[in-house]
Amino acid sequence: MKVGIAGVGGIGSNVAFNLVRAGWRELKLVDMDRIESSNLNRQFYFADQLGRYKTEALRENLLRIEPSAEIESLVLQLDESNIISSFVDCGVIVEGFDNVTTKKMLVESFAERNVPVISACGIAGFALSEVGRRRIGNCEIVGDFTTDFNEAELYCPKIQVIAAMMADRVLQRIREQR
Numbered sequence: 789m790k791v792g793i794a795g796v797g798g799i800g801s802n803v804a805f806n807l808v809r810a811g812w813r814e815l816k817l818v819d820m821d822r823i824e825s826s827n828l829n830r831q832f833y834f835a836d837q838l839g840r841y842k843t844e845a846l847r848e849n850l851l852r853i854e855p856s857a858e859i860e861s862l863v864l865q866l867d868e869s870n871i872i873s874s875f876v877d878c879g880v881i882v883e884g885f886d887n888v889t890t891k892k893m894l895v896e897s898f899a900e901r902n903v904p905v906i907s908a909c910g911i912a913g914f915a916l917s918e919v920g921r922r923r924i925g926n927c928e929i930v931g932d933f934t935t936d937f938n939e940a941e942l943y944c945p946k947i948q949v950i951a952a953m954m955a956d957r958v959l960q961r962i963r964e965q966r
Contacts, residue, residue: 789962790814790858792878794866794894796842797821798942799908800884801832802951803958808850810959813857815850817843818874820865830944866890871897880961882954883907886937895927902926904961906954909933913940916949921957928961930954 791807793800796819804815819842823833827842837845843861850859866874871894875881881898883905885891891907898905903926910918910931918932930953 789879789965790816790860790877791958791962792816792818792875792881793884794818794871794875794881795884795886795890796846797827797884797886798830798947799911799951799954800882801842801846802830802948803882803884803906803955804846804850805832805853806952806955807958808853808857810955812959812962813854814859815857816860816862816875816878817846818862818864818866819843820863830942830947866894868893868897872901875903878903879965880904880906880958882958899925899927904928904958904965906930906957906961908950908954910935911947911950912937912942913946914943916946919946919949919953921953928957930957 793804796817821842823837823840833845841863847859847861883894905927907929908931909929910933913935922929930950
C-alpha cells in the first residue's frame with residue numbers, strides 16, 4: 789500500500805524518514821517548495837541540497853536509506869482541482885502542510901472517502917508533555933493542539949516526536965486495513 793505525504797517540510801520529511809526506517813517502501817511525496825537554509829534545523833535535508841525541490845531531495849535521501857524503496861516525487865501545488873487525483877493510489881495520507889487553509893482542504897477532501905488521514909496540530913514550542921492524539925472520523929491528529937508556529941519557534945525535538953507518532957499511526961492504520 790502506498791502512503792501519500794502532502795507537504796514534505798518538518799513534519800512530512802520526518803514522517804517519511806521514520807516510515808522508511810521502519811521498513812515501509814511505498815511512498816508518494818507531493819510538495820512545491822524548495823529547500824531553504826531555515827529548513828535545515830528540523831527537516832530531513834542537507835546544506836548541499838539548498839535550492840532543490842524538497843520532493844526530489846527527500847526521495848534521494850530516502851533511497852540512500854533503502855535503495856529498493858518505491859518513492860514517487862511530485863513537484864506540485866495542491867489545490868481543490870488536483871488533491872483527490874494526486875492521492876487516488878494511496879491507502880493512507882499524511883498531512884504535512886504549514887497552511888491552515890490547505891490542511892483543511894486536504895482533510896475535508898478525504899473525509900468521506902474512507903482514506904485515513906494522519907495530520908498534525910500544535911507542533912511548535914518545547915513542551916512535549918502535552919503531545920497526544922485525537923481521532924475525528926477518518927482523520928487522526930497528533931500534536932499539542934494549541935501551540936501554533938506563529939506563536940512559538942519550531943524545534944527539532946518536538947517535531948521529531950510528533951513525526952514519529954504520526955509514522956506509528958500510519959503503520960497501525962496500514963495493519964488495520966490488511
